[in-house]
Amino acid sequence: MPTVDVALGERAYSIHIGRGLLSDPAYLPARLSGQPVAVVSNETVAPLYLQTVHESLLAAGAKPFAVILPDGEAHKNWQTLNRIFDALLKQHCERGSTLVALGGGVIGDMGGFAAACYQRGMNFIQMPTTLLAQVDASVGGKTAINHPLGKNMIGAFHQPSLVLVDIDTLATLPQREFSAGMAEVIKYGLIRDADFLHWLEANMSRLMARDEIPLAEAIYRACRHKAEIVAADERERGGRALLNLGHTFGHAIETGLGYGVWLHGEAVAAGTLMAARLSTLLGWLSTADVARIERLFAAAVLPVRAPALGAERYLQLMRHDKKIQDGRLRLILMKSLGEAVVSETASEAQIAEAIRECSQKLTTDL
C-alpha cells in the first residue's frame, strides 16, 4: 500500500493511501494516545462512512463518540467550531485524547483547528473523503475557520499524527468536486514534475473514470510532492509559496463571483491558465505549452476560461490577497512546464493583458 512519510522532525507522520482503509483498524492503535476519541464529520459524510469508522475505532480499542456538523463552507465559522469544543468538554476529553476529522476540506480545516486549540493542542487524525482534501489538506497541517471579513483568516499550523486516504470514498464524490480536486493534482505536474504531467496526460481518461489503480498512483505522487515542499518550509515562509500556482488569480475569481459559485479547484484551474498566459508574455512558456495545459484541464472537465470580471476588478481583488508582502504583487509563474517560480517581474499592464486573454466574453458562462 503506498505510504507518504511527511518528514517534520518530532511532528513527522504518515499518509496511507489505499482501498478499504476506513474499515481497517490496523494503523489506529499506534496513533491513539488517550480516551475518548471524537469523530468530527458532517451531515453528508456521516451517513456514508461514520458507522464504518466507529467500528474500526472500537476494534482498535478506542471509545469513540461523534460530532456531526452541518455541511458546507458557510458553516466554517466560530459558531460551528464551538460545537466541537462543547462536545469535547462534555465528553471530558483531555489533552491526550484524539480528534478524527472524517470528511472533506471544511471538516479537516475545522476539526484540525479545534484539535490545535483544545487545551492548546490535542492528537489529530485525518480521514479525508474528497480528492481535494486527500491531496491538499492531508499534507501540511494548515487548519482554519473563516472570519466575516476574510476566508481562512483564523487558524493554526497543526500536524496530524496519521492520515488515512481511503480511495473507495471517491466513488461517492460528485463529479464537479472530483474535477476540482484533479486541478490540485495537475498543479504538482506543472510546478515541479514534467514527467508526472506527461503521466497525467496519458492517464486522465482512466482517472476520470475513477479507476482505482491510477487514482492511488496520482494521489500518492501529489501527496509526496506536497510533503517534500512542506518538509522544507513548514511555516510557509519560502518554497511553500509555489503551491499557490493559480491561487492569486483563483481567489480573485472566487471573491469576484461570490464564494461558492465556482469551486476552489475550478477557480485554480482558470487561474493557472492566466498564470500560464502571463508566463508566455514574459517569454518563459510557449503558446504550445499553454495549449497543453488547456487540453489537460479540459480532459479533467475543468474550466479553461475565467469569468469576465474585467481586468481592473481582477487586479483590485488580487491586491487584497493575503499573500501580498509590503504591497508588492508577487505571483507564482512558470519558467517551463514542471518549473514554477515566485516572481515580481510582471508589470500590471502584462497581468491585465493575461487576464483579458484568458477571460471569456460576458455572454458565455461556465
Place this chain on the structure above:
Amino acid sequence: MPTVDVALGERAYSIHIGRGLLSDPAYLPARLSGQPVAVVSNETVAPLYLQTVHESLLAAGAKPFAVILPDGEAHKNWQTLNRIFDALLKQHCERGSTLVALGGGVIGDMGGFAAACYQRGMNFIQMPTTLLAQVDASVGGKTAINHPLGKNMIGAFHQPSLVLVDIDTLATLPQREFSAGMAEVIKYGLIRDADFLHWLEANMSRLMARDEIPLAEAIYRACRHKAEIVAADERERGGRALLNLGHTFGHAIETGLGYGVWLHGEAVAAGTLMAARLSTLLGWLSTADVARIERLFAAAVLPVRAPALGAERYLQLMRHDKKIQDGRLRLILMKSLGEAVVSETASEAQIAEAIRECSQKLTTDL
C-alpha cells in the same frame, strides 16, 4: 539591564527587565517585521501607559493602532477575542504585522492567542504590566481564552519575539495583585532554588515596599528559572509540570469559591501550603519547613489558610482538573525546600488530611 534569554531554537527570544522600558524604543526595531502594529490593552492599563508605548513605537518607525478591551477575566472569551480579529482585519494587518500585548495576564493570554491564530500566526511582543504577568505569562508562550465549561480550555503555544518588563508599571499595581504575583515568585524558590528562597526571606520587606533594585533581581531570577524549565519542555509534556506546585489545590479553591473571589496567586499560596503539608505526611518536609513557607507567604501578605470547602469537595474539584492523566491524581509535592517532584504517591486519605489541616474554620474568612 538584566536580560533573560529563552532558548527555544528558532523561537528563541529575550526578556528585558528594567525601569523605563515602555518609553525606550531601543529594543523594538529589530523585532518589528511588517506594518501596522496593533497594541492590545484594556480600559485600566491604556490610560496609564498606552500613550508612552504609542510614542516608543512611532520612534521605532512603526505605525501603531490601539485595540482597547474591557478589563477582567470575565471578558477572556471568544467575543472579546473577535474584537481583536475585527481590528486586525480592518487595519489590513498581514502575517508579518506585529501585535503588542500591553497589560496583565488576561491581555497577554488573549493578545497572544489572537496573534497565534491570526492568519495562522503573526509576530507577538509582550509588555506585561503586573508582577504575575511579568514572571509567569512572559515566559513559555501559553495563550488561551476561557470556555463556559472550563478556564483556559481554548488556546495555543505561541512564543513572543520580545518581552519588555518595565518595573515602573508595578508602582500603579494594587496591593492585592502585587502579593498574588509574589506567590509565583516564591514558587521558584520552593520548587528548585533553596538559595533564592533564602534570598526572598531576607528581602521580602524591601520587595513589598516595591524597592526597584531587589524587584528587578527577583523578577530576573523567577524568569530565568521559568525559561530554563520551558526550554527543556516547551509543550508541557514533562518537567514543566513542576510549575504547577500548589495549582491543583489552588484551582479547586478558585472553582469552589467561584472565579475571581480569590486571585489566582492567593489560591496558589494556600494550595502550596496544602502541598507542603501533604509532603510532611509523606515524610519529605519537616514541620519547621512548612512553618518557614507560611511565614514567607504571610510576609508577602498572602493567605496561609485555604477556605473550608470540605475535603470531599476539594477532592471532587481536583479530580476534574485538566492535569489528570488517565484518571490518576498527580500532584506536585516537595521532597525538600527547593526540590519539587511530580508524585502519585499520596493516597486520597492523606490528601484529605492535608486539606483539612490547611483549611480554616468556616467562621473565618480571608
